[in-house]
Amino acid sequence: MLSLLDLRARISAGTLTPAGAIDLCRAAIAAREPDLHALVTLDAAPAIPETGPLAGIAMGVKDIIDSAGLPSQMGSSIYAGWTPRGDAAVVSRLKQLGAVALAKTTTTAFASSDPTETVNPHDPDHTPGGSSAGSAAAVGAGMLPLALGTQTAGSVIRPASYCGCAAVKPSFRLIPTVGVKTYSWALDTVGLFAAGVADVAHALALVTGRPEIQTAAAGSAPRIALVRQDFAEAPEPEAEAALAQARQAAERAGARVSDLALPPELAQAWERQRIIQNYEGRLALAWEYDTQADALPPRVREHLEAGAALSPAQYDDARRHGHHARRVLKGLFADYDAILTFSAPGPAPATLASTGDPRFNQLWTLMGVPCVNVPVPGHRLPVGVQVIGRFGDDGRALAVARMIEAALRG
DSSP states (O other): OOOHHHHHHHHHHTSSOHHHHHHHHHHHHHHHHHHHOOEEEEOSSOOOOSSSTTTTOEEEEETTBOBTTBOOOTTSGGGTTOOOSSOOHHHHHHHHTTOEEEEEEOOOGGGSSSOOSOOBTTBTTSOOOSSSHHHHHHHHTTSOSEEEEEESSSTTHHHHHHHTOEEEEOSTTSSOOTTBOOSOTTTOEEEEEESSHHHHHHHHHHHHTOTHHHHOOOOSSOEEEEEOOGGGOOOOHHHHHHHHHHHHHHHHTTOEEEEEOOOHHHHHHHHHHHHHHHHHHHHHTHHHHHHHGGGSOHHHHHHHHHHHTOOHHHHHHHHHHHHHHHHHHHHHTTTOSEEEEESSSSSOOSOSSOOOOOTTTHHHHHHTOOEEEEEESSOSSOEEEEEEOOTTOHHHHHHHHHHHHHHHHO
């Protein structure tokens, strides 16, 4: 994979130019993209800034996020050829830092569940996950050092786990969603994919203007709760093994790891996450559903119809359970610095007809807390673990994730 920190170090040392760094990405894209199908559009002649902390860093932009001059087609024929005049807030910020929006990456239609043509970079018979399929696959394949995705249930952490790259779903609204196609305004969160945890920490610190995110420390003996999410059904053996490896690595690094069964309020919120997602999706995509229903792929249509069948009372009840669970979770973090759990039920399923199951992600998206995927080495297909921090403490979550990543590699 291409590390943005390594590229930036080489540029700073004068051994690589920003244009040369972009050329490395172009060469990797030429080699891998014909088989991977991770990109929707490639900018043939982008402006390449010479200065800025991200000069020379090519980024992929998920195709529900506006980038001026490149089509934003939402993974749907309804928006075929539609090109925005301006950038989404996060894209504008990254460009200010010197990054180049080199490509739009594939997304499931409206960031829902109907698969794209993208394949897993480690085995083309397996899904890359979704909905941020192209972003995860492009970074996992070494075509891009940075990519943007979004998560409404598990669309950043799960595909990162499947494709073997690091990723962060930050605290809710830490990155603005202005210029991002909405599915659920209570859940949608912009996230970042990169080669390693240090890379995503660096990018998140820059894009938010919060250097403390990158410089935060895990501490000499961080308190980590190992959470199995028993209410979400059992994971596959590979996920179990990865979690055990991560626990051992954390303990070798000095962490104090203890098992924690989540209180029932968290399970109750988990059960209701889909109510919020479907109800808001039906409202957010009202125009598409009301005027273009025949052009919607089957799973989008199924989810929107499920949302239409929900009452405001059911939605309000789900929101109340979510609010209550957040208060309970905040109390748990008085005793722990981070939570360690599964990123996905297992490695990427051997199918291109599904994007996988977000059941180990949806609670944490509803809670709005920072989540980091840490790849666990030693498996035939990539498997990751998920480090979760308290709301607003993204720096510590990333620091604990870095500690575990380093111990796993060492």
